[in-house]
Amino acid sequence: MELFFLGTGSGVPSKERNVSSLALRMLEERGTTWIFDCGEGTQQQILHTNLRPRRIEVIFITHLHGDHIYGLPGLLSSRSFQGGETPVTVYGPRGLKEYIDISLQISGTHLRYPLYVEEVEEGILFEDDQFVVEAISLQHGLESYGYVLTEKDKIGELKPSKLKELGLDPGPIYQLIKSQSQTRLDNGQVIYRKDVLGPPKKGRKVSILGDTRYIPDLKYKVKDSDVLVHEATFASDENQMAYDYFHSTVHQAATLAKEANVRELILNHISSRYQGSALKQLETEARDIFAHTKIAYDFFQYPITRIT
Amino acid sequence: MELFFLGTGSGVPSKERNVSSLALRMLEERGTTWIFDCGEGTQQQILHTNLRPRRIEVIFITHLHGDHIYGLPGLLSSRSFQGGETPVTVYGPRGLKEYIDISLQISGTHLRYPLYVEEVEEGILFEDDQFVVEAISLQHGLESYGYVLTEKDKIGELKPSKLKELGLDPGPIYQLIKSQSQTRLDNGQVIYRKDVLGPPKKGRKVSILGDTRYIPDLKYKVKDSDVLVHEATFASDENQMAYDYFHSTVHQAATLAKEANVRELILNHISSRYQGSALKQLETEARDIFAHTKIAYDFFQYPITRIT
Numbered sequence: 001m002e003l004f005f006l007g008t009g010s011g012v013p014s015k016e017r018n019v020s021s022l023a024l025r026m027l028e029e030r031g032t033t034w035i036f037d038c039g040e041g042t043q044q045q046i047l048h049t050n051l052r053p054r055r056i057e058v059i060f061i062t063h064l065h066g067d068h069i070y071g072l073p074g075l076l077s078s079r080s081f082q083g084g085e086t087p088v089t090v091y092g093p094r095g096l097k098e099y100i101d102i103s104l105q106i107s108g109t110h111l112r113y114p115l116y117v118e119e120v121e122e123g124i125l126f127e128d129d130q131f132v133v134e135a136i137s138l139q140h141g142l143e144s145y146g147y148v149l150t151e152k153d154k155i156g157e158l159k160p161s162k163l164k165e166l167g168l169d170p171g172p173i174y175q176l177i178k179s180q181s182q183t184r185l186d187n188g189q190v191i192y193r194k195d196v197l198g199p200p201k202k203g204r205k206v207s208i209l210g211d212t213r214y215i216p217d218l219k220y221k222v223k224d225s226d227v228l229v230h231e232a233t234f235a236s237d238e239n240q241m242a243y244d245y246f247h248s249t250v251h252q253a254a255t256l257a258k259e260a261n262v263r264e265l266i267l268n269h270i271s272s273r274y275q276g277s278a279l280k281q282l283e284t285e286a287r288d289i290f291a292h293t294k295i296a297y298d299f300f301q302y303p304i305t306r307i308t
Numbered sequence: 309m310e311l312f313f314l315g316t317g318s319g320v321p322s323k324e325r326n327v328s329s330l331a332l333r334m335l336e337e338r339g340t341t342w343i344f345d346c347g348e349g350t351q352q353q354i355l356h357t358n359l360r361p362r363r364i365e366v367i368f369i370t371h372l373h374g375d376h377i378y379g380l381p382g383l384l385s386s387r388s389f390q391g392g393e394t395p396v397t398v399y400g401p402r403g404l405k406e407y408i409d410i411s412l413q414i415s416g417t418h419l420r421y422p423l424y425v426e427e428v429e430e431g432i433l434f435e436d437d438q439f440v441v442e443a444i445s446l447q448h449g450l451e452s453y454g455y456v457l458t459e460k461d462k463i464g465e466l467k468p469s470k471l472k473e474l475g476l477d478p479g480p481i482y483q484l485i486k487s488q489s490q491t492r493l494d495n496g497q498v499i500y501r502k503d504v505l506g507p508p509k510k511g512r513k514v515s516i517l518g519d520t521r522y523i524p525d526l527k528y529k530v531k532d533s534d535v536l537v538h539e540a541t542f543a544s545d546e547n548q549m550a551y552d553y554f555h556s557t558v559h560q561a562a563t564l565a566k567e568a569n570v571r572e573l574i575l576n577h578i579s580s581r582y583q584g585s586a587l588k589q590l591e592t593e594a595r596d597i598f599a600h601t602k603i604a605y606d607f608f609q610y611p612i613t614r615i616t
């Protein structure tokens with residue numbers, strides 16, 4: 001499971017940073033990729049990576065500002081053209097369905113895969129055997145959400161050494177033993193799974209927020225995240241600007257990360273005003289408050305490791 | 309006046325060619341730029357040029373396929389954000405207005421300049437003291453147009469040598485003499501403008517066509533163009549494919565150029581299947597029929613000179 005930043009700028013594209021998009025690649029976990037926001041040019045950014053549009057399973061839209069959605073019709077169309085056949089679900093605020101429908105319809109685009117558009121409200125969006133995904137309300141000029149992904153804990157791996165101690169050689173029996181809590185062998189012996197397993201794998205928590213003003217109470221929602229992706233449109237001394245434009249400062253993002261006790265903070269949605277030493281300064285401001293901070297850049301990859 | 313190709317691919321973007329967009333820069337003629345089609349990523353392509361979105365005066369859309377329009381909302385928005393204040397007019401097929409309106413409205417975008425969207429039919433779109441612009445109907449899967457720009461002839465430049473022969477030194481009087489057919493000087497002498505002018509400047513003709521099947525009768529419309537920009541989605545031996553998908557072959561484009569006696573043919577809308585030697589082969593096929601052929605590539609600039 002790794003984050004792959006496709007566009008890390010704010011508002012308009014620059015030569016250095018494209019508008020918002022972020023991929024969460026889960027090849028190992030489910031063989032698919034989830035996308036968060038899809039600004040114009042996202043499909044072109046993807047061309048420069050080893051991501052494959054046909055692997056996209058879910059697209060989460062945080063809010064409907066152009067720099068977060070104008071790449072959606074193109075990505076959906078090209079995925080069809082390039083042979084994508086599996087379903088895609090797009091989650092996002094009210095209005096998203098009309099935007100997608102009109103864009104595809106007026107351009108005469110017929111997708112060759114099922115597309116589901118789900119307009120969201122605060123709360124649990126879906127849950128399967130791997131993840132629970134929750135939408136949380138933010139404060140922006142228009143409806144904006146954060147998405148909190150909580151991976152479920154998994155039982156540990158079988159320990160071959162323990163199995164061999166019990167006289168069991170590798171074979172289909174291993175899979176059977178892992179699939180149930182106890183297994184009776186042909187010779188009458190009972191194997192308890194808990195005796196032959198390594199430590200359970202703790203599920204990870206990934207919180208990806210859209211554009212927002214600072215909301216102190218968010219700390220309860222993103223608490224203990226393995227990674228928090230947070231906008232940082234303004235420097236620490238631009239509180240009033242951040243408030244007026246419904247954005248956050250670096251100081252605020254770092255404070256939230258600290259209060260929520262996250263493992264890593266990644267600052268995103270960086271204005272093109274910050275480059276070179278000014279960008280370094282943003283990093284310093286953040287790390288003074290919360291040491292485990294990184295500033296995203298286009299094509300930055302961040303593996304989300306498990307705590308062992 | 310020069311053409312500046314921003315995206316020369318067909319259907320989906322590739323690393324080599326972005327989707328369709330073409331700028332006609334007229335700094336000298338009117339201080340503005342006209343854009344033809346606006347596929348996704350056009351504004352990002354512009355970032356790598358010296359074109360300025362605020363200079364854009366008119367955008368012509370040939371047809372509503374996604375690869376020709378999905379960059380429009382982003383370009384219009386960013387132009388506003390970057391301080392564009394002069395009006396923009398967008399011409400294109402029916403449905404264009406709804407697409408633009410919905411895209412801007414749902415994303416909460418308020419442009420700080422007047423935007424006019426004009427849905428076109430075959431015929432003259434507008435005429436001013438410099439240009440007549442005509443839309444011509446093409447044959448594509450959906451309504452598609454070509455745009456034929458006819459520049460008006462202009463009187464020649466004043467010839468200083470002639471004026472000096474008549475005893476006139478450079479000064480404001482030169483501008484006065486150029487502005488009227490005859491000028492009476494304080495000493496009673498009459499200067500006839502025709503006697504002091506160089507040769508008239510013949511207006512240029514620029515024909516830019518959208519996606520289309522081959523239509524032999526187009527030769528009457530694009531006759532004697534200084535430059536004809538024509539799609540060439542298929543190689544010469546793919547007649548049936550071209551017909552079925554409402555596109556043209558290289559052979560057909562070159563034939564039209566020859567029949568219409570244009571000065572230069574630029575092939576555009578090139579499939580990413582053609583690269584290296586296959587691309588060279590397209591060029592050879594075209595030049596066998598019409599020698600003055602070029603194949604467009606992203607960021608290709610073509611100055612449209614006057615015949616003197």
Ligand SMILES: [Zn+2]
Pocket residue numbers: 010011020065067068211269
């Ligand atoms: Zn934004």
Ligand SMILES: [Zn+2]
Pocket residue numbers: 318319328373375376519577
């Ligand atoms: Zn096309």
